[in-house]
Amino acid sequence: MHECCSVEDAQVWGDVLAQAVTGELVGALNYEALAELYDDVGEKAEALEHAAGERAHAAMFSAAGRDLGIEVTVNLQAQYWKRIRSAFLARAQAADLVDCILAQEVMLESFAVASYQVAAAAAPGRLGSTFGRIAAEEAEHVAHAIEMLQAERARDPGGFDASVYRVHGQVMPALAEMIAREDPSGYCGLCKGNCVKASLRRVGLRLSDVRGASLRRYLQTLDEIGVPGELSLGWVAQLPL
Amino acid sequence: MLDFALIVHSETWSGAAAVISALRGPDRPPIPFEDVREIIPWIPPRALCRVSVESAKGHRVHGLCIDCFIPPDRLEGTFLRENLARVRQAAAYAIRERARIVSLGGFSSILLEGKMDILPQHPETAFTTGNTLTVALIVRGIERALDLGGRELSESNVLIVGASGDVGSGCARCLAPKVRRLLLCARNPDRLRRFASEFSGLRIPVEAGTDLLKLAPKADVVICAASATRPIEMLQALPPGAIVCDAGYPKNFPPGCAPQGGAVFFGGHAQASAGIRLDPDLLGVIYPYPLPNVAHACLLEGIALALEKRFEPFSVGRGSITPARVDEIWRIADGHGIGLPPLFNREGLVSVPPMAQELHR
Numbered sequence: 276m277h278e279c280c281s282v283e284d285a286q287v288w289g290d291v292l293a294q295a296v297t298g299e300l301v302g303a304l305n306y307e308a309l310a311e312l313y314d315d316v317g318e319k320a321e322a323l324e325h326a327a328g329e330r331a332h333a334a335m336f337s338a339a340g341r342d343l344g345i346e347v348t349v350n351l352q353a354q355y356w357k358r359i360r361s362a363f364l365a366r367a368q369a370a371d372l373v374d375c376i377l378a379q380e381v382m383l384e385s386f387a388v389a390s391y392q393v394a395a396a397a398a399p400g401r402l403g404s405t406f407g408r409i410a411a412e413e414a415e416h417v418a419h420a421i422e423m424l425q426a427e428r429a430r431d432p433g434g435f436d437a438s439v440y441r442v443h444g445q446v447m448p449a450l451a452e453m454i455a456r457e458d459p460s461g462y463c464g465l466c467k468g469n470c471v472k473a474s475l476r477r478v479g480l481r482l483s484d485v486r487g488a489s490l491r492r493y494l495q496t497l498d499e500i501g502v503p504g505e506l507s508l509g510w511v512a513q514l515p516l
Numbered sequence: 517m518l519d520f521a522l523i524v525h526s527e528t529w530s531g532a533a534a535v536i537s538a539l540r541g542p543d544r545p546p547i548p549f550e551d552v553r554e555i556i557p558w559i560p561p562r563a564l565c566r567v568s569v570e571s572a573k574g575h576r577v578h579g580l581c582i583d584c585f586i587p588p589d590r591l592e593g594t595f596l597r598e599n600l601a602r603v604r605q606a607a608a609y610a611i612r613e614r615a616r617i618v619s620l621g622g623f624s625s626i627l628l629e630g631k632m633d634i635l636p637q638h639p640e641t642a643f644t645t646g647n648t649l650t651v652a653l654i655v656r657g658i659e660r661a662l663d664l665g666g667r668e669l670s671e672s673n674v675l676i677v678g679a680s681g682d683v684g685s686g687c688a689r690c691l692a693p694k695v696r697r698l699l700l701c702a703r704n705p706d707r708l709r710r711f712a713s714e715f716s717g718l719r720i721p722v723e724a725g726t727d728l729l730k731l732a733p734k735a736d737v738v739i740c741a742a743s744a745t746r747p748i749e750m751l752q753a754l755p756p757g758a759i760v761c762d763a764g765y766p767k768n769f770p771p772g773c774a775p776q777g778g779a780v781f782f783g784g785h786a787q788a789s790a791g792i793r794l795d796p797d798l799l800g801v802i803y804p805y806p807l808p809n810v811a812h813a814c815l816l817e818g819i820a821l822a823l824e825k826r827f828e829p830f831s832v833g834r835g836s837i838t839p840a841r842v843d844e845i846w847r848i849a850d851g852h853g854i855g856l857p858p859l860f861n862r863e864g865l866v867s868v869p870p871m872a873q874e875l876h877r
Contacts, residue, residue, distance in 0.1 A: 456551065487558030494560055504562030504609070505580075509796065512539035516547050516555065 289345035290471035303329035305379040308367040353464030355453040362445035377442045380420030387413045389492035397479035424500045451514040519822040520579035521615035522815045523606045525586040527766045538801045559585045561606035570790040572853025577822040607635040616827040619646045619818030630834030646814025648831040651686035652846040653813040654783040665868035675699040675735035678742025680707040686837030700724040740764045781866040786813040787857035806864045820849040
């Protein structure tokens with residue numbers, strides 16, 4: 276057991292880590308699919324590096340769980356992650372590279388960066404630094420996407436914004452439900468006991484901070500790409516919060 | 517390039533929730549109130565809607581309404597640093613959008629206390645607090661109210677709450693030569709004393725003090741240019757038939773409150789007769805008033821200047837509003853059909869009862 280963490284606290288962190296590990300593995304699969312869509316060899320290699328990075332993150336989170344005496348659950352069929360993966364796969368099957376980048380590198384990574392930063396501030400010792408380090412690496416993925424998507428938007432602002440809205444509608448509702456006050460669709464498929472949301476406060480985490488920071492990061496990323504603020508605000512307001 | 521930008525924020529949580537609900541659309545259930553309270557503080561300043569305004573002369577200007585998302589329960593000094601950061605971010609947003617003139621609505625200009633240099637600067641973007649047009653609309657609102665009640669300004673004892681502030685001092689300068697007696701109230705005694713000395717050459721009596729409840733019984737017209745410390749007690753202390761212009765931010769009085777035989781109306785609003793259009797159409801949500809095309813005068817100052825193609829920092833600093841500048845901005849606004857709406861408050865249109873003989877002192 277971790278020196279600064281009770282058994283009860285470790286169980287809470289175990290459930291949080293289950294979301295993180297599963298999300299990283301979904302990310303790895305998504306990057307592998309993305310690699311298939313690139314013609315450019317350099318971009319293909321980079322996507323595969325990102326996929327390997329996501330697997331490494333999953334391994335780091337699992338190791339952090341073992342430090343706490345917890346075997347972290349992994350379930351790629353967990354309902355929210357399954358919906359997100361399906362949405363991504365549909366865009367990959369349509370061979371829509373931009374849509375796939377939007378889903379993985381803008382939406383999922385923005386969510387990851389923000390929620391890991393919140394966890395890093397609350398988690399004890401090495402667990403906190405693990406969350407912090409991985410958040411910083413995920414932020415690099417977002418930055419990589421922003422540059423490419425700015426150029427994409429400059430070519431056709433209206434068409435690009437319509438694509439973002441479409442992908443937003445396929446990916447973001449599942450993420451929003453995942454971090455909603457209550458699970459609107461029932462058991463998430465990852466918590467070992469009762470829903471962890473009710474217990475987050477005992478480890479210094481606030482669900483409202485996770486929700487707020489995630490939405491803020493997402494909006495800021497869209498701002499940097501150049502999506503008009505009034506559009507992104509309207510999209511976020513329409514989420515099942 | 518945009519003609520103008522308006523920096524705004526919600527005054528109440530119910531107002532903020534109404535905006536979010538409107539953005540969600542009628543087919544989605546409203547977000548629970550507690551979720552709105554949790555999420556708003558995280559939203560970075562951003563455009564809320566596009567705005568276009570037509571002038572009575574047929575000109576049209578286009579702009580952006582930028583919400584700085586100051587949480588309504590943080591409109592106080594404790595959150596000064598956080599709120600200033602939000603206003604600066606909103607100003608940077610306006611510059612990024614290449615707005616030629618930016619009006620600082622509501623609390624955003626109050627926070628700055630005239631120190632416009634706190635804002636990011638750009639040679640092609642001018643900032644105005646909008647306070648000069650606010651003063652113009654308050655003064656004309658008082659004149660209209662007295663006219664409706666069959667009363668004379670020259671026979672009125674006018675109390676100004678927040679008299680040493682930018683709007684309050686502007687109102688005092690405009691009204692001083694026209695009233696029977698001027699009563700000035702403010703929280704900072706030194707600043708108030710300095711300001712009151714401006715009127716030493718006038719023939720009318722001028723009384724200044726920090727105790728609102730001592731001054732209120734002597735007034736038959738009140739302008740709340742700021743938040744009053746004890747607004748309900750002030751209303752109770754007023755003589756019967758008193759007229760109150762509530763131009764405070766946030767508003768001072770809950771619905772249904774008025775002096776006996778008197779009236780409370782909202783001051784500092786203007787109406788753009790040729791139309792204000794918002795996309796998405798949030799005007800009725802932001803201003804749930806009984807009149808169309810009404811908005812805060814401070815916002816409409818920037819729009820009037822844009823219609824006039826005067827992209828200049830018309831209202832800056834603190835305490836420098838003069839009657840000549842008030843007349844100037846009034847002429848500009850009036851020329852474009854931006855003027856005084858019928859008197860109203862949260863409950864609807866306001867009628868001013870004639871002063872009954874037995875109530876008149």
